Amino acid sequence: MKNMKDSLLERISDRTLVVGVVGLGYVGLPLAVEKAKAGFKTIGFDVQDEKVDLVNSGQNYIGDVIDDDLAALVKAGMLSATTDFKTVASCDFIAICVPTPLDSHQQPDTSYIEQSTKEIAKHLKPSTIVVLESTTYPGTTEELVKPLLEEGSGLCCGVDFYLGFSPERVDPGNAVYKTKNTPKVVGAIGKDATEVISAIYEAVLEGEITQVSTPRIAEMEKILENTYRNVNIGLINELAMLCEQMDINIWEVIDAAKTKPYGFAAFYPGPGLGGHCIPLDPYYLSWKAREYGFHTSMIEASMAVNDRMPIYCVDRAARILNRFSKPMNGSSVLVLGVAYKQDIDDCRESPALKVIDELKARGAEVSYYDPWIPSFRYREEDYSSIPGLDAQGVGSFDLVIVCTAHSNVDYGSVQKHAQYIFDAKNAMKDIVSRDNIEVL
Numbered sequence: 122m123k124n125m126k127d128s129l130l131e132r133i134s135d136r137t138l139v140v141g142v143v144g145l146g147y148v149g150l151p152l153a154v155e156k157a158k159a160g161f162k163t164i165g166f167d168v169q170d171e172k173v174d175l176v177n178s179g180q181n182y183i184g185d186v187i188d189d190d191l192a193a194l195v196k197a198g199m200l201s202a203t204t205d206f207k208t209v210a211s212c213d214f215i216a217i218c219v220p221t222p223l224d225s226h227q228q229p230d231t232s233y234i235e236q237s238t239k240e241i242a243k244h245l246k247p248s249t250i251v252v253l254e255s256t257t258y259p260g261t262t263e264e265l266v267k268p269l270l271e272e273g274s275g276l277c278c279g280v281d282f283y284l285g286f287s288p289e290r291v292d293p294g295n296a297v298y299k300t301k302n303t304p305k306v307v308g309a310i311g312k313d314a315t316e317v318i319s320a321i322y323e324a325v326l327e328g329e330i331t332q333v334s335t336p337r338i339a340e341m342e343k344i345l346e347n348t349y350r351n352v353n354i355g356l357i358n359e360l361a362m363l364c365e366q367m368d369i370n371i372w373e374v375i376d377a378a379k380t381k382p383y384g385f386a387a388f389y390p391g392p393g394l395g396g397h398c399i400p401l402d403p404y405y406l407s408w409k410a411r412e413y414g415f416h417t418s419m420i421e422a423s424m425a426v427n428d429r430m431p432i433y434c435v436d437r438a439a440r441i442l443n444r445f446s447k448p449m450n451g452s453s454v455l456v457l458g459v460a461y462k463q464d465i466d467d468c469r470e471s472p473a474l475k476v477i478d479e480l481k482a483r484g485a486e487v488s489y490y491d492p493w494i495p496s497f498r499y500r501e502e503d504y505s506s507i508p509g510l511d512a513q514g515v516g517s518f519d520l521v522i523v524c525t526a527h528s529n530v531d532y533g534s535v536q537k538h539a540q541y542i543f544d545a546k547n548a549m550k551d552i553v554s555r556d557n558i559e560v561l
Contacts, residue, residue, distance in 0.1 A: 125248050125283075126313040132213060133320050136160040140321075141212030143237045145172045145202060147397070147467070148254060148289040149218035150183045151300040154190055157200040159325040164212060165202035166237075176202035184465060185291065185299055209244040214321055217241070217266075218254045218289065222401065229258055229405050231265060238266050242273025247281045252309075252318055253336075254289045256343050256402055258409040262286040262336035263310065278310055285309025285318045286336035288343035293396075294465040304328035308339030347402040348420055353388040354399075355423025358430050361390035361561055365437075372547045372560060390561055392524050392545045393430040393472025395461025400427070400470050431475035434545050434561065435483065438522055441543055441559060447519055450484030455507070455518040457535070458525025458546075459491045466493040473524035474499050488518070492529055512538040523548045 123131065132138040138161055142153040145167040157163040167173050175182055179192035194200040209215065219233035234255055241251065251270060253262050262285070267278050278284050287307045292298060305322050307330060309315040319330045333339050357375070364371040371390060379387040394400040403424050407417045439449045461471035468474060473489070478500070480487045488507050496505045507514050510531065515521065515538040526548035536542065536552045545561040552558065 126317055128248060129250065129317050130320055133324050138213045139164070139211055141166060141209060141215040143215060143217045143241065144219040145176060146218065146220065147183055147293055148291050151185050151291065152216060152218060153200060154186050154194060155300050155325050157194045158190065163200050164208055166206060167202060168204060170204060173202040173204050184293060206240040207244055209241050210246055212249065214250045215241055216252050216254050221255045221257050223404055227404050228408050231257065231261065234261065234265065235269065238269040239273055242270045245270060245274040245276060245282060247276060250283045250317060253286045256288060256398055257340060258405040259337045259340040259344065260409065261340060267310070279314065283309065283314035283317055285314050286339045287318065287322065288339055293467060294462060302327045304331065306331045306333060306339050306342055308333040308336045310336060344402050344406045347398045348406060350399050351394065351403050351427065352420060352423040354394060355426040357388045358390045359426045362433060370560065372550065391430065391472065392434045392476055394427045395469065395471035397469055431472050432479055434476055434522065435479040438520060438543050441541060442520060452519040453486045453517065454480055455515065455521045456487060456489040457521055457523045457530070458527055459489050459497065460493050460525050463526050464493065464528055468494055468497050476522065476524055491525065492527060510535055515539050
């Protein structure tokens with residue numbers, strides 16, 4: 122009789138393992154599609170009926186998923202979705218890919234992980250693999266997920282089921298690295314669990330699989346990735362503010378510095394940080410560090426710099442308007458781009474939204490244009506993009522603020538028709554005529 126490890130490895134090899142993915146968002150749906158494409162029957166779980174219905178009808182809603190891939194997998198019966206967690210009982214591998222936001226006090230909100238884990242535990246059967254992919258603080262897998270699974274199922278981790286952590290590394294809009302070819306890190310409770318979890322990712326993904334000794338290592342590794350970017354962007358944002366005082370072009374400084382072939386990685390300033398990870402993850406680490414009486418001073422300093430960038434950008438905008446004898450109160454301002462990064466349709470935590478808030482708080486009449494986001498809802502208010510960037514659409518505003526550098530915007534036309542532009546992303550770096558452009 123085969124032991125649990127050998128049995129699972131055999132089922133991975135012959136593709137009889139049934140995969141479950143909890144959370145069908147920007148991480149979960151691409152993962153579910155790749156699992157199904159690799160020959161594993163895959164079931165997606167989500168609490169939102171709309172997402173489940175879209176998946177089951179073969180309709181894609183995530184930019185990094187190919188429409189035809191999703192439709193073909195659903196039609197072939199390899200991928201389906203449900204809101205009924207009882208179906209967990211039919212799964213042999215379950216990946217948890219739910220959001221991990223911050224609460225109103227900027228502290229980790231692990232409620233989605235807790236709720237999902239409790240539902241999984243109710244229907245967990247022996248010889249199942251559970252992997253947490255949601256970004257979280259070091260210790261979550263062993264201190265939160267493991268006890269909930271054991272208490273809810275009556276099973277013993279390492280004996281009756283395997284548990285590990287493998288951080289998601291999704292970069293929406295990245296033209297090169299997708300779920301399929303991005304290297305993966307695996308940290309699990311026990312060597313057997315690590316081997317089995319690595320095997321299933323190796324069966325699905327093209328990227329290298331790196332095994333680490335514990336889930337805590339893998340959890341901290343993910344926090345390091347995003348904190349590294351947060352700290353370096355904080356540094357460059359602070360230098361951008363200093364360079365403005367010194368009448369030095371920070372963008373030219375960076376371009377010169379990155380000619381060095383070693384010891385320097387280029388980071389760029391902007392109106393702040395946005396998205397699902399970089400603005401949030403350092404708060405998880407700082408919160409956890411306090412449990413050990415440790416103060417993450419450098420990390421918190423960078424967070425403070427990045428958090429104040431939207432207000433700094435509005436201050437710069439106010440100074441520009443003052444040069445034309447126009448107060449912010451009553452001026453018409455067009456925010457160009459509200460997505461949190463270039464060429465994606467996602468405005469979660471976007472600094473552009475904070476810029477809009479601050480502009481409105483100072484009395485400005487604010488509109489926006491974004492070819493990727495025709496409308497959005499923020500703070501109980503609905504926003505709609507202006508229809509286009511023609512002469513009438515741009516020239517009627519006292520000031521245009523570029524908050525996102527989308528590649529499908531005709532910046533030459535914007536420069537030609539705008540009264541004045543504050544370019545917070547250096548999106549207009551190739552525009553020759555610059556009399557009406559000021560760069561962050």
